[in-house]
Amino acid sequence: MVKVEFLGPIAKEPVEIDAKTLKDVSEVLKQDESLKEWLETSAVAVNDKLVSSLDVALSDGDKVSLLPPVCGG
Amino acid sequence: MVKVEFLGPIAKEPVEIDAKTLKDVSEVLKQDESLKEWLETSAVAVNDKLVSSLDVALSDGDKVSLLPPVCGG
Amino acid sequence: MLELYNGALDVAGILKRWYEEESKSNYGAFIPFIGTVREEDGIEGLSFDVYEPILKSWFETWQEKAKQKGAKLKMAHSVGDVPVHESSYISAVFSPKRRVALEMIEEFVEDFKASAPIWKYDLKNGKRVYAKERSTKIKGSGILYG
Amino acid sequence: MLELYNGALDVAGILKRWYEEESKSNYGAFIPFIGTVREEDGIEGLSFDVYEPILKSWFETWQEKAKQKGAKLKMAHSVGDVPVHESSYISAVFSPKRRVALEMIEEFVEDFKASAPIWKYDLKNGKRVYAKERSTKIKGSGILYG
Numbered sequence: 001m002v003k004v005e006f007l008g009p010i011a012k013e014p015v016e017i018d019a020k021t022l023k024d025v026s027e028v029l030k031q032d033e034s035l036k037e038w039l040e041t042s043a044v045a046v047n048d049k050l051v052s053s054l055d056v057a058l059s060d061g062d063k064v065s066l067l068p069p070v071c072g073g
Numbered sequence: 074m075v076k077v078e079f080l081g082p083i084a085k086e087p088v089e090i091d092a093k094t095l096k097d098v099s100e101v102l103k104q105d106e107s108l109k110e111w112l113e114t115s116a117v118a119v120n121d122k123l124v125s126s127l128d129v130a131l132s133d134g135d136k137v138s139l140l141p142p143v144c145g146g
Numbered sequence: 147m148l149e150l151y152n153g154a155l156d157v158a159g160i161l162k163r164w165y166e167e168e169s170k171s172n173y174g175a176f177i178p179f180i181g182t183v184r185e186e187d188g189i190e191g192l193s194f195d196v197y198e199p200i201l202k203s204w205f206e207t208w209q210e211k212a213k214q215k216g217a218k219l220k221m222a223h224s225v226g227d228v229p230v231h232e233s234s235y236i237s238a239v240f241s242p243k244r245r246v247a248l249e250m251i252e253e254f255v256e257d258f259k260a261s262a263p264i265w266k267y268d269l270k271n272g273k274r275v276y277a278k279e280r281s282t283k284i285k286g287s288g289i290l291y292g
Numbered sequence: 293m294l295e296l297y298n299g300a301l302d303v304a305g306i307l308k309r310w311y312e313e314e315s316k317s318n319y320g321a322f323i324p325f326i327g328t329v330r331e332e333d334g335i336e337g338l339s340f341d342v343y344e345p346i347l348k349s350w351f352e353t354w355q356e357k358a359k360q361k362g363a364k365l366k367m368a369h370s371v372g373d374v375p376v377h378e379s380s381y382i383s384a385v386f387s388p389k390r391r392v393a394l395e396m397i398e399e400f401v402e403d404f405k406a407s408a409p410i411w412k413y414d415l416k417n418g419k420r421v422y423a424k425e426r427s428t429k430i431k432g433s434g435i436l437y438g
Binding site: 007008009022025026029030036039040041042043044045048049050051052053054065066067068069070071072073 | 259265
Binding site: 098118124139 | 327340341342343345346349369380381401404405406407408409410411412413422423424426427428429430431432433434435436437438
């Protein structure tokens with residue numbers, strides 16, 4: 001199981017997903033209509049490292065984070 | 074008579090010159106060999122306004138300043 | 147070097163401390179950038195969420211880049227509410243030479259705006275409204291949607 | 293807005309005062325540039341001559357330029373001797389938006405270096421030596437030689 005957390009304004013509690021790759025995570029999250037816009041606009045980190053492709057293997061206990069558009073300062 | 078002053082590192086007392094234009098000032102100062110390098114590298118102000126040509130008419134009491142290379146900060 | 151504070155920043159105190167910390171480091175140029183909450187659109191202030199683990203690694207990558215040019219970066223940011231006319235952000239570069247410092251503060255602040263995992267909300271009528279229109283997608287966003 | 297001081301600048305005090313002076317002016321960005329005397333080539337410090345009338349009009353021209361972009365400039369400089377590790381120069385831009393501030397501080401500092409009527413001397417073995425090699429001819433120099 002991997003833990004998916006939604007940062008900043010997404011305002012959704014973390015969920016646990018059974019996933020071997022980020023592609024599996026994508027398939028599960030796409031079923032949640034309320035997440036559609038956030039999936040389009042968010043960056044993704046695995047264990048606090050930003051990733052740029054879905055071909056990332058995941059292990060039990062990994063943390064996947066969604067980072068929506070930012071505006072610091 | 075106009076007053077010519079030498080700013081910063083030129084370390085020369087002001088002089089009074091009988092001059093109708095900056096060209097006259099140039100002619101007089103060129104006779105002082107110790108000023109040669111400074112004339113080549115200095116900017117010129119008349120009454121505290123930088124000028125870019127010798128064709129500047131001068132009046133009695135005007136102030137001409139020589140500004141050698143600068144380095145503030 | 148990366149400092150997070152609840153609420154508005156003590157700008158004068160932070161600048162004084164940073165200046166004194168580096169007073170014997172022989173840097174010739176010190177350029178801070180201070181961001182202050184503007185009174186506009188009837189907001190009472192801004193509010194910030196910060197995701198510290200990724201902010202920290204983003205900052206450390208920049209610190210390494212600065213180090214290679216003989217420079218050093220410092221940064222402070224607010225978490226939570228900051229009223230109008232108070233400051234929420236300070237970043238600073240110290241460098242032996244001015245050119246490196248002038249170029250780096252610009253690049254750093256622009257990349258901060260585009261990449262730092264911080265979310266901004268307008269405080270309006272006591273509510274916290276995500277500043278969606280002013281926000282920037284982090285590079286590589288949208289892969290989960292593909 | 294243009295402040296001259298005998299000897300080294302009280303950096304923390306000046307930054308605090310400038311920040312507070314503009315605390316209600318609704319500027320979103322404040323960028324100071326602080327120049328500090330580096331220990332190098334065995335110097336004890338630097339010394340400065342300033343020609344105030346032309347410095348003032350140069351600064352006022354810049355202030356007008358800043359005003360047209362909704363921004364404001366402040367500047368402080370030392371006159372006379374400043375020991376190593378002390379600061380001799382602060383300039384700062386305040387602006388509603390960061391882009392204007394980032395561009396203006398760079399242009400202002402570079403033009404300051406090229407145009408401000410200030411002369412620098414190394415203090416070495418108790419002597420004051422004109423920093424000729426590091427100095428820049430003001431635009432239009434040399435006309436009296438022509």
